[in-house]
Amino acid sequence: EAQVTQNPRYLITVTGKKLTVTCSQNMNHEYMSWYRQDPGLGLRQIYYSMNVEVTDKGDVPEGYKVSRKEKRNFPLILESPSPNQTSLYFCASSALTTLNEQFFGPGTRLTVL
């Protein structure tokens, strides 16, 4: 089944403790992206990647890192999480030839205490 998977689905952590949220897709998509969803703010893009070793900032990249060493994986790294990073995070992927349809993962709900 074609899908985007994220792990973990739920995470509660404390300020300053480094964490990684993994994202993997099995559709051989070149494009991958991370978004955060907050009430009243909608979805905001954090980082995106057009292909392996190619990443670029979205609208809210501060406090986040990403890497794209393999085509299928696009982990989101929070080196020193803060409470304002408490949010619902979505990973998405798309083929470059059909960038009009991004396939979203199920989401990761992160709480930073």
Added chain:
Amino acid sequence: GENVEQHPSTLSVQEGDSAVIKCTYSDSASNYFPWYKQELGKGPQLIIDIRSNVGEKKDQRIAVTLNKTAKHFSLHITETQPEDSAVYFCAATSGVFGNEKLTFGTGTRLTIIP
């Protein structure tokens, strides 16, 4: 950068009636406008999209209209059904490839009243 405003934030309609959600965008260079539906506990899913060289697009009960001059685009759902209840997001982009840097609206929670 691009700014997308979406209204209303909540919308309740009787089953069988029509629902309209409106968005405005700021960047005149934006050329692609998708609409996503998010059901409870799930990620958003593309339901319809429109490009800047088209004024209207329809897919069964769903239609999208675009007014480039006014920088407005709207989602129209006719003959609403309970399964249409969800949060809907509009988005706009002007990326080179078309979609690499999406800017979303703030969402509309649509409730269909049986």
